[in-house]
Amino acid sequence: MAVCVAVITKENYPLYISNIPAANELKFHYTVHTSLDVVEEKLSAVGKTASDLRELYLGLLYPTEDYKVYGYVANTKVKFVIVIDSSNTSFRDNEIRSMFRKLHTAYTDVMCNPFYTPGDPIRSKTFDNVISSMMMQVC
Amino acid sequence: MTDPDYTQCAEDHQCLLVVVKPLGSISKGNFSCVFDKISSVEQATLQESHRATWIRYKQYYPPENNDWGDFQAHRRVVGLIAVAESCDSQELSQIFESFDGLRGEYGTSLYNWRMFVFGLTGEVVDQNRTDVDFVSDYEQLGGITRTVEEFTSSLFIVLESKRLDRASEKAGDKMPLLCVPFEKKDFVGLDTDSRNYRKRCQGRMRKHVGDLNLQAGLLHEALVNYHIAVETLRSINDFLWLAAALEGLCVASVVSHYGTTCRTTKARHQGASTQAEKEKRSRAGMQEVLIDPGSLTTNGIGGDPSLEIGRAKNCLSPDDIVEKYREAISFYGKYQQAAVIELEACIKAVRVLAVQKKRSEAADFLQNAIYIHVDVTEDERIQRYSVLSELYEQIGFRRKAAFFKRISAMQCVRAALPEPGWKACYELLLDTLQGYNLSLDNPQSSTESHHGWPAVQLRILHELVYSSQRMGNPALSVHHLTFLLHSMLDFLSEQEKKEVSQILEKYAANCRGHSTALEIREGLQVQPIALSKLPIIRSMKIINLPPNLRPVKLKSGDGLSTPISSSSPFIYSPIVVQQRREQRANQIDFQWVQGDVCEVQLMVYNPMPFELRVENMGLITSGVEFESLPAALSLPAESGLYPVTLVGVPKIPGPVTITGYHTEVFGIPSRCMLQNLSHCKVMCSTVDVVPALPLTQLTTSLPRCSGLIAPSTLGDVCCNVVVRLFNGETQKVSVQLENIGKQPVESIELDVTYSQQQRDSGTCRVTWDTQELQKLIPLQPGSLVDLTLSIHANFDFSNTDGSFTEMQDGEGIVRRNVSFLTLVTLYNPFFIPATWRKGDIVVTQVVRLSVRPSGHQHL
Numbered sequence: 001m002a003v004c005v006a007v008i009t010k011e012n013y014p015l016y017i018s019n020i021p022a023a024n025e026l027k028f029h030y031t032v033h034t035s036l037d038v039v040e041e042k043l044s045a046v047g048k049t050a051s052d053l054r055e056l057y058l059g060l061l062y063p064t065e066d067y068k069v070y071g072y073v074a075n076t077k078v079k080f081v082i083v084i085d086s087s088n089t090s091f092r093d094n095e096i097r098s099m100f101r102k103l104h105t106a107y108t109d110v111m112c113n114p115f116y117t118p119g120d121p122i123r124s125k126t127f128d129n130v131i132s133s134m135m136m137q138v139c
Numbered sequence: 140m141t142d143p144d145y146t147q148c149a150e151d152h153q154c155l156l157v158v159v160k161p162l163g164s165i166s167k168g169n170f171s172c173v174f175d176k177i178s179s180v181e182q183a184t185l186q187e188s189h190r191a192t193w194i195r196y197k198q199y200y201p202p203e204n205n206d207w208g209d210f211q212a213h214r215r216v217v218g219l220i221a222v223a224e225s226c227d228s229q230e231l232s233q234i235f236e237s238f239d240g241l242r243g244e245y246g247t248s249l250y251n252w253r254m255f256v257f258g259l260t261g262e263v264v265d266q267n268r269t270d271v272d273f274v275s276d277y278e279q280l281g282g283i284t285r286t287v288e289e290f291t292s293s294l295f296i297v298l299e300s301k302r303l304d305r306a307s308e309k310a311g312d313k314m315p316l317l318c319v320p321f322e323k324k325d326f327v328g329l330d331t332d333s334r335n336y337r338k339r340c341q342g343r344m345r346k347h348v349g350d351l352n353l354q355a356g357l358l359h360e361a362l363v364n365y366h367i368a369v370e371t372l373r374s375i376n377d378f379l380w381l382a383a384a385l386e387g388l389c390v391a392s393v394v395s396h397y398g399t400t401c402r403t404t405k406a407r408h409q410g411a412s413t414q415a416e417k418e419k420r421s422r423a424g425m426q427e428v429l430i431d432p433g434s435l436t437t438n439g440i441g442g443d444p445s446l447e448i449g450r451a452k453n454c455l456s457p458d459d460i461v462e463k464y465r466e467a468i469s470f471y472g473k474y475q476q477a478a479v480i481e482l483e484a485c486i487k488a489v490r491v492l493a494v495q496k497k498r499s500e501a502a503d504f505l506q507n508a509i510y511i512h513v514d515v516t517e518d519e520r521i522q523r524y525s526v527l528s529e530l531y532e533q534i535g536f537r538r539k540a541a542f543f544k545r546i547s548a549m550q551c552v553r554a555a556l557p558e559p560g561w562k563a564c565y566e567l568l569l570d571t572l573q574g575y576n577l578s579l580d581n582p583q584s585s586t587e588s589h590h591g592w593p594a595v596q597l598r599i600l601h602e603l604v605y606s607s608q609r610m611g612n613p614a615l616s617v618h619h620l621t622f623l624l625h626s627m628l629d630f631l632s633e634q635e636k637k638e639v640s641q642i643l644e645k646y647a648a649n650c651r652g653h654s655t656a657l658e659i660r661e662g663l664q665v666q667p668i669a670l671s672k673l674p675i676i677r678s679m680k681i682i683n684l685p686p687n688l689r690p691v692k693l694k695s696g697d698g699l700s701t702p703i704s705s706s707s708p709f710i711y712s713p714i715v716v717q718q719r720r721e722q723r724a725n726q727i728d729f730q731w732v733q734g735d736v737c738e739v740q741l742m743v744y745n746p747m748p749f750e751l752r753v754e755n756m757g758l759i760t761s762g763v764e765f766e767s768l769p770a771a772l773s774l775p776a777e778s779g780l781y782p783v784t785l786v787g788v789p790k791i792p793g794p795v796t797i798t799g800y801h802t803e804v805f806g807i808p809s810r811c812m813l814q815n816l817s818h819c820k821v822m823c824s825t826v827d828v829v830p831a832l833p834l835t836q837l838t839t840s841l842p843r844c845s846g847l848i849a850p851s852t853l854g855d856v857c858c859n860v861v862v863r864l865f866n867g868e869t870q871k872v873s874v875q876l877e878n879i880g881k882q883p884v885e886s887i888e889l890d891v892t893y894s895q896q897q898r899d900s901g902t903c904r905v906t907w908d909t910q911e912l913q914k915l916i917p918l919q920p921g922s923l924v925d926l927t928l929s930i931h932a933n934f935d936f937s938n939t940d941g942s943f944t945e946m947q948d949g950e951g952i953v954r955r956n957v958s959f960l961t962l963v964t965l966y967n968p969f970f971i972p973a974t975w976r977k978g979d980i981v982v983t984q985v986v987r988l989s990v991r992p993s994g995h996q997h998l
Contacts, residue, residue, distance in 0.1 A: 037536035
């Protein structure tokens, strides 16, 4: 079950972070912030080999004791990070990929909103609903 | 083995370990001098061959670690140097005793030992101990170097002999089983003749020989030996030693690929590990050094090309190095007691990978290293996290490095510590700021997009403030809190804004904010922060003086009718030079007067959710001297644009430029420069100040009129007085002229303006005596003179339409009425600057008297 979802711009500041449970938010802030290092590393590494055929799904960024952190980068360098509880081992790679795809489409919907300025924090209810459905789908 | 050595790198495997210890009453400074001198001997050579071995020196090494010397040869202490200072012979015998005790601690692993005794002169030199050197004073450190070189050569000789001993053992001989300390009891009572056992012995011995070869500088042989050991041990599944052999293989390959260029810089920084000491090692980048076959003349392989082949055959490729390290560490992981070895291996691997620039693998290794549970004391946790953070920094993972630095800072001040190290905590936190994208030098303005994570940055800033407060440096904590308030203003909630401002006020009450650059630590200075958001200034405008005080330029003295501009030689020119519109719009076409109170208007906005009290708000100017009179104001919560007027008095004539303003909010003084404010609109900020002009005041004893007639021009200060005259009457009106300024009045001109009606009908005349007027000037400051005006009324009753009304009384008699004239005199009762002499242009302010009738008549 996803415990934290974050959307990060290409300047590496967060547009949206939400987590369940709502307590201990700062810890997730820290986790996502440090995982950016790994994301950047992967981006720069792959960029050397084939610049156009880059895969969007980055996979497991790093495991910690309690959590696993997965990353996904869109072509506009917008990063999505999902933190998953390690106790839930039944998550397969495909399921994570589908979660990211849903996240990506929800994000593009937010972008399509003509009243939304890129760079502002995301405050859309639809987006919130999609996220909470992802976070509570195994409950 | 209890404490891991975080400073190890892969090249340490080829070094001989020598321990240098102080004895007796030697002082720390002296000892470190001597230690530096000793450590400068890093290589030991033999006379006959050109090989060299490396030496590393440590000041503290627990004897238990020595027991692992069989496992990995570089862990064994092979040399002991003691440094002592003594003044008399009793102490000397004590020192000798302690030296022997030390030797005993390290047991049989020592190849050789030496002692240096300082401070004794001639009388006890005839000791019969050959291993003790007496040096008379600290100036003769050169001799020590020579002794140490001899000492290290002797170590090398012993090493060589051991190596040759071991290498010459044949495979069939009975050899002892090398063990690690926790394994010893496992092998009691085991059958010593089984094939398994013999293979185990052989494998372990091979690995040991490989170690010795590596130390002796024979890379090729070391590689061969390691390969054999790996084969042997893999077949019998002796995991611990297999892992050690793999690690040795990796190390040898690393050395042969990259050389040992980092040795010299590293050795100098090895010293006693103190609490929270951050070892700033600036390594020269290790490049891949291809070993020239011609230069390697090991005995046995004398520079022939077969070395190159041998190297290619046995040496691992860089990718293989990573693989083997991974394998080795996973094998180490099977043994709980080998946790320290595992940790050190991880750290070494990370260093190697950092050089190879394989960052993600290095991150994997480091991640693994975090989870190895080593039983460390509280003090060492700090060092552990510091080292982790440094390694992350080397890989280039800045954020993780900042994260771990913060953790180690928190460890410094844990509650369980008897004496929390707030200063160390503060220093560590300062270093984390860069990783979180915070820069103390320039707080970002709100218009740019904020870089970084607000929640995390807020947390770090709060911790910085708290630790600097506890550290006992209130100026720093005030500065940091100001920084927090200024740069994070947009991200604080309302509650937080209130809290932060209250705390800031409390701190600032104890220690006012600084106004010059503050030095945080060596080499790092911060400028005081300009709180330009509290309040926000939206626009600034320079206001002209009130109309009655404005200086007016007069034409030059002879009063030509055509205006001649003094700068151009042309009398008439069809070309009219026009100033450009926008220039004219931006220039100010009025002047300020020296000595007068001049105003600047600012529109301010208060962004805080509570009432903001601003004290001591004034202008900062450049140009001539300008004395700014401070104002205090109190702005309601989150209120819109307020006009605020700041006043000042220019003291010297010349151009004045408004460059900024200063305020004091929450007890913190701040100076904001207008050029730094991007959200503030300024039309023009330079005004000319003209020299002081005299001020005059007119008063009269005539009764005032109750506001019947509006002033003729807007802004004129006027005072309406009434004089009643009969037709044909002349009345003398006395007006007092007082010079209330500081300059003498040099000329007075009186000019009377009649309204249109009166001009036509010529009903009223105001005259005065010009001679009398001339006698009045110059009017000194403070003097009061009388001016007499005579007013003569002359109404023409022949023209009766509309100027007065007929009134009829009850009898219907139309009478000829007597009309009264009301005389309204307008003049400025306040300050009038009268002359301004600048070159040949004379400026005079006129006293304007304007006369109007009122069609007023009554019986």
